[in-house]
Amino acid sequence: MAAIQKFQFQNSPGGVAKLREKLSQTLFPDELEDATWDYGVPLQDVKRVAAYWRDDFDWKKFEDRINKLPNYKASVTVDGFDPLEIHFVHKRSSKNNAIPLLFLHGWPGSFLEVEKLLPLLINEKQSGGASFHIVAPSLPNHGFSSGVKSRGFGLSQYSEAMHKLMLSLGYDQFACAGGDWGMCIGRVMSQRFPTSLKVCYYSLVPSTPPSPATPWTFVPFLIKHLLKMYTAAESEGLARSQEFQKTGMGYYQLQTTRPQTIGYLLADSPVGLLAWIYEKLRDWTDNYPWTDEEICTWVSMYWFSTAGPAASVRLYYESLRGEFPTKSGGYVPHVKLGLAYFPKEIFRLPKAWGSSLGEVVFEHEHERGGHFASWEVPEGVAGDLQVMFGKGGGAYGAVKVDKN
Amino acid sequence: MSPPTPFKISIPESKLQRLHQKLALTDFPDEVINTSNSWSRGVPLSEIKRLTHYWQNSFNWRSAEAHLNTFPQFTTPIEVEGFGVYDVHFIHQKSEVENAIPLMFLHGWPGSFIEVTKILPELVKGGKEEEGPAFDVVAPSLIDFGFSGASKKEGFNVDQHAEACHKLMLSLGYSEYVIQAGDLGHLIARFIALKYGPTHCKATHLNSALPAEPTATSHPELYAEMQKTPLTEAEIAGLIRTKAFSEEGNGYLRQQSTKPQTLGYSLADSPVGLLAWLYEKLHDWSDDYVWSDDEILTWVSIYYFSTAGPSASSNLYYENEHRSPSAFAAMQVYIDVPLGIVSFEKDVIVLPKAWNRTLGPIVFESTYERGGHFAAWERPDAMVGDLRGMFGRGGGAEGVVGRRGGYEGL
Numbered sequence A: 001m002a003a004i005q006k007f008q009f010q011n012s013p014g015g016v017a018k019l020r021e022k023l024s025q026t027l028f029p030d031e032l033e034d035a036t037w038d039y040g041v042p043l044q045d046v047k048r049v050a051a052y053w054r055d056d057f058d059w060k061k062f063e064d065r066i067n068k069l070p071n072y073k074a075s076v077t078v079d080g081f082d083p084l085e086i087h088f089v090h091k092r093s094s095k096n097n098a099i100p101l102l103f104l105h106g107w108p109g110s111f112l113e114v115e116k117l118l119p120l121l122i123n124e125k126q127s128g129g130a131s132f133h134i135v136a137p138s139l140p141n142h143g144f145s146s147g148v149k150s151r152g153f154g155l156s157q158y159s160e161a162m163h164k165l166m167l168s169l170g171y172d173q174f175a176c177a178g179g180d181w182g183m184c185i186g187r188v189m190s191q192r193f194p195t196s197l198k199v200c201y202y203s204l205v206p207s208t209p210p211s212p213a214t215p216w217t218f219v220p221f222l223i224k225h226l227l228k229m230y231t232a233a234e235s236e237g238l239a240r241s242q243e244f245q246k247t248g249m250g251y252y253q254l255q256t257t258r259p260q261t262i263g264y265l266l267a268d269s270p271v272g273l274l275a276w277i278y279e280k281l282r283d284w285t286d287n288y289p290w291t292d293e294e295i296c297t298w299v300s301m302y303w304f305s306t307a308g309p310a311a312s313v314r315l316y317y318e319s320l321r322g323e324f325p326t327k328s329g330g331y332v333p334h335v336k337l338g339l340a341y342f343p344k345e346i347f348r349l350p351k352a353w354g355s356s357l358g359e360v361v362f363e364h365e366h367e368r369g370g371h372f373a374s375w376e377v378p379e380g381v382a383g384d385l386q387v388m389f390g391k392g393g394g395a396y397g398a399v400k401v402d403k404n
Numbered sequence B: 001m002s003p004p005t006p007f008k009i010s011i012p013e014s015k016l017q018r019l020h021q022k023l024a025l026t027d028f029p030d031e032v033i034n035t036s037n038s039w040s041r042g043v044p045l046s047e048i049k050r051l052t053h054y055w056q057n058s059f060n061w062r063s064a065e066a067h068l069n070t071f072p073q074f075t076t077p078i079e080v081e082g083f084g085v086y087d088v089h090f091i092h093q094k095s096e097v098e099n100a101i102p103l104m105f106l107h108g109w110p111g112s113f114i115e116v117t118k119i120l121p122e123l124v125k126g127g128k129e130e131e132g133p134a135f136d137v138v139a140p141s142l143i144d145f146g147f148s149g150a151s152k153k154e155g156f157n158v159d160q161h162a163e164a165c166h167k168l169m170l171s172l173g174y175s176e177y178v179i180q181a182g183d184l185g186h187l188i189a190r191f192i193a194l195k196y197g198p199t200h201c202k203a204t205h206l207n208s209a210l211p212a213e214p215t216a217t218s219h220p221e222l223y224a225e226m227q228k229t230p231l232t233e234a235e236i237a238g239l240i241r242t243k244a245f246s247e248e249g250n251g252y253l254r255q256q257s258t259k260p261q262t263l264g265y266s267l268a269d270s271p272v273g274l275l276a277w278l279y280e281k282l283h284d285w286s287d288d289y290v291w292s293d294d295e296i297l298t299w300v301s302i303y304y305f306s307t308a309g310p311s312a313s314s315n316l317y318y319e320n321e322h323r324s325p326s327a328f329a330a331m332q333v334y335i336d337v338p339l340g341i342v343s344f345e346k347d348v349i350v351l352p353k354a355w356n357r358t359l360g361p362i363v364f365e366s367t368y369e370r371g372g373h374f375a376a377w378e379r380p381d382a383m384v385g386d387l388r389g390m391f392g393r394g395g396g397a398e399g400v401v402g403r404r405g406g407y408e409g410l
Helices: A013-024 A043-055 A059-067 A117-121 A155-168 A180-192 A215-226 A232-247 A250-257 A259-268 A270-283 A292-303 A309-319 A351-356 A378-389 B013-024 B045-057 B061-068 B158-171 B183-196 B220-228 B233-248 B251-256 B260-269 B271-284 B293-304 B312-322 B353-358 B380-391
Strands: A004-006 A071-076 A084-091 A099-104 A132-137 A174-178 A197-202 A336-341 A359-365 B005-007 B073-080 B084-093 B101-106 B135-140 B177-181 B201-206 B339-344 B362-368
Touching: A013 A043, A013 A270, A043 A270, A043 A292, A059 A292, A071 A155, A084 A155, A099 A155, A099 A180, A117 A132, A117 A378, A132 A155, A155 A180, A155 A309, A174 A180, A174 A378, A180 A197, A197 A378, A215 A351, A250 A259, A250 A309, A250 B251, A259 A270, A259 A309, A259 B260, A259 B271, A270 A292, A270 B260, A292 A309, A336 A351, A336 A378, A351 A359, A359 A378, B013 B045, B013 B271, B045 B271, B045 B293, B061 B293, B073 B158, B084 B158, B101 B158, B101 B183, B135 B158, B158 B183, B158 B312, B177 B183, B177 B380, B183 B201, B201 B380, B220 B353, B251 B260, B251 B271, B251 B312, B260 B271, B260 B312, B271 B293, B339 B353, B339 B380, B353 B362, B362 B380
Parallel strands: A099 A132, A099 A174, A174 A197, A197 A336, A336 A359, B101 B135, B101 B177, B177 B201, B201 B339, B339 B362
Antiparallel strands: A004 A071, A071 A084, A084 A132, B005 B073, B073 B084, B084 B135
């Protein structure tokens, strides 16, 4: 059993002082006249947030906000690697037979994305709704978990680490919820540990078009595609997905091929890191009104992460390699799926394609929200989970909880 | 038109001090240990630390500056239609030979006008029959690079760069000229040939060539011929290199052509970040060239101290991509201006020779086993030899510039 300890986050006064000094020494680039967000984050926005970060960001509040959550650390050893310290939030329901739910963040997010969900999911008063024990870790190389020093720590290793964490907490069976890397790790965990992971909820749906090998789905797909019989939301989603491929993949191409080079840029310039992340917070969301405080909170989570900001992009490089690269899996049997479609996700594909991923027991097309659904529309995500796992829901009873 | 203003690079002391302040504050990332290929994920940490230390403690910018200033430099205002007047910085060295051939050298990224400095001293020589032709050499900093002004406006595309470079030559009294170029410079050269050739631009010698693959429908005769001749081993190796580049060597291109401003914050604010960004390519794109720390830091300093700032150099990548058709597609047409193509086997994109015939009338061709992307820097001997061969006696572009054949006497 992995040793589990309570964890209290503390700001580093020296770190904050150095950050402020670097922010004061910032050399800003120019900008083309009338430049829009098309070229990247506009200069006035970066300057504004940088000044706020230096002068007005409340570091005590940042610390308190993290420490309000029940934080722990556990030692987890993945085969072939040195032991890692995994940080996680662990909030148990008062109901013993609640469903263990592993909430996995992605990039450029963090465990803090669970913050708004917790009060919505640990609300015991609703009848018919499900109850959850929630585990929200910092992924290795992110947040307050260890960095990984050796090569080859890919999606398979991430999934193994998360699986071992859940087992160490006494959860032999559990469900998983996530988007971005959280979804990818969920997919690999589903392939590696189907006796433990019984249900996945994805807010980013990596479906592929049906192939001629499955004629029952292929023929309707072909008809729909040729006759352009997608719903307005689906057509918009397809166009958005294509646009993202065309104009939004620079970071991805860099991080999957030259993570060390981009690492120097992100580790040395706070404003550089700020712009790198802020661009995604804006481009990948549904007009979410990010406050400067929120932006700085998210960026500080990377600037002051245990492993440092450069470490977080290494998963991109590793994700193309190893036993379970990103695109692997296809139809994954044995694990029930809940799929949530958000209009401003980076890719949003037609609903019918979801069946390419596995047994879909729940589906919801949301009217609002984007890539950071748990942050943008937490009530939507919480509602999905409660319906899906509650009485009459498609995943009801799928996770055996009598051992809890 | 007023004569160009003589120019000497003189970076203010305050900028040097600021740089040193920033270097002293550097935060380095750690590194994943990968013993088989330490460059596979980007520049190794040991390299960056060594160079940062050298930059802080030993690198003498004033000495590099003084060396650059031994080349005669000028600035001149050039008007670009629809955009305004730009200060263009350039080296201009005239040969002692009166009829020297006017040659414009166009750099690329992450290069600069410095790339001409190894070949220039040889090119201005010659002029006797046995020596080969002499050249007058003009080597500008492209707008948004080096010590030329910033483009400042959206839409300043390869067309505008071509116009500016062409007008520069005219302003120097060269109404007919030839061009040597690679990388971004070669794109601009193609547009100059397209728009201003063969009246003004009489020939181009390119060390990058990006032809489209001939198909049975696009080039039936050439295609039929190609079917009869198998690819050489070197050509197959070139295609493999090209594939590797397009799969894992083009992250910088994807970023610069889609979100240049986001990238720009790091490039402007972190000297070590800029160093890594550029040095990765100096290493990856050259053929075992032993870059000295002084060379690396001089090349990087030209970006760091550039007039437009280090992030401006991404602009052309963005504009190229957003041009319709893209700049790359637009110049894959047959341009009827004499063309010389040199291919270095260790360059990043190396395409089969036959494809080059889709680009124009090939009057000179050469291939070198040794040498990569920075041809004039890695193989100055080859470049000088090529230019003398192409433009000298018996060369495919002999006498293209009517009254300026490059030889003494007539």
